[in-house]
Amino acid sequence: MKKFFKFLGVVLFVLIGALIILYFVKNEPLPEGEQGKSADALAMKMLNALNHEAYKNTETITWNFRNNHFYKWNKKDDIVVISWDQNKVILHTKNSIKTTVFMNDEKVENAAVLKKAIDFYNNDSFWLVAPYKVFDSGAERRLVNYEGKKALLITYTFGGSTPGDSYLWILDENYLPTSFKMWINIIPIGGLAATWSDWKNTESGIKLPTKHTLSLFGLEITLGNVKAVNEKANILAKRILKAIHHDAYKNTRFLEWSFGGKRFFKWDKEDNIVDVSWDTIRVNLHTTNLKNSTVFFNNKEQKTPDTTRVKKAWNIFNNDSFWLVAPHKLFEKGIVRSIKKVNGNETLLVKYTTGGSTPGDSYLWNLDATDIPTSYNMFVPSLNMDGVLATWEGWKKTESGTLLPTNHTFSSGNELSMGTVKAYNK
Secondary structure, three states: OOHHHHHHHHHHHHHHHHHHHHHHHHHHOOOOOOOOOHHHHHHHHHHHHHHHHHHOOOOOEEEEEOEEEEEEEEOOOOOEEEEOOOOOEEOOOHHHHHHEEEEOOEEEHHHHHHHHHHHHHHHHHHHHHHHHHOOOEEEEEEEEEOOOOEEEEEEEOOOOOOOOOOOEEEEOOOEEEEOOOOEEOOOOOOEEEEEEEOOEEEEOEEEEEEEEOOOOOOOOOEOOOOOEHHHHHHHHHHHHHHHOOHHHHHHHOOEEEEOOEEEEEEOOOOOHHHHHOOEEEEEEEEOOOHHHHHEEOOOOOOOOOOHHHHHHHHHHHHHHHHHHHHHHHOOOOOEEEEEEEEEEEEEEEEEEEOOOOOOOOEEEEOOOOOOOEEEEEEEHHHHOOOEEEEEOOOEEEOOOEEEEEEEEEEEEOEEEOOOOOOEEEE
């Protein structure tokens, strides 16, 4: 027994010695920085890189912490369901009276379990959304020159479970976080780092991490199958699709229309080919392989297609088809849907993050009582449009059964006719 205690003492001595060495090797003093407009500006650039606007509109986030604590967070209603072992807490973050605690599926009054749930949530959600919290109440921002680059130091003066902690955000050239260094009360070594590099683009349009690796012994924090969705927005979008007979649109092969009587189209959706005509030019545009497109002048085919005409036809098609079928595109790749209340009514805000000619544009759809779009407000930065209104009217039930608009009127009073709109399969 004496030999065992002697061995244990040696182990403890070595361990303590190792920790002391680690402290002197790894410990860093908290850097000094400057508060003010420059720090706030850097924080805003980081938020923009993460799409903070979409974060504010995100309805539900689900994740887990190291496969031990499981979360479903309804951000809009400030409710988070926390589960671990045989416990479940429905935490109302803004109205604690409504919070309920369950053990083995039975509702109980247990202050210890409730406190543990709150501590879990404060810690585990921070590892998920910390970059979005740089303007939270009690957060102080400082601009720091770290290794020759600008970095953002955040100190939380109150709130959470451990007020007084500080984090130095290291950003890449696009202002996206790649890691942070920590000065926190529960760890005696200052400046330990954790990666923020395993980002996931979620359905709601925000970036969220899936795991972190700590500089201390390479420890890893996994966050599971992280999801962020806007369930109510998806439901509203599906109601719109039902109202305009989207199933019939999916099965429609041919579409014909014109744009203000100046450009004319016949689109074979099945073969991804569209005839685009204007002036004396016609382009047989292969939308999935532009190199196969052909160009005609006065109905005479060019031996070598003019690539500038092909590109122009492509841009024309992207713009003019949008004015015909935009409501049918609500679930295409690169589209973020969210709910926005206007005059007490729920409207659908749609943002195009990729695709088309001008990614980044947003449209706020206004609906009638049957969920058919009546107008939208356009937010198009490239054209300095900030909520410009245009109607979607003259909806026509086509031969294929889908609904398509025939006219638009702008807030200026100008009209845009889509001509004789046709949709058919033969």
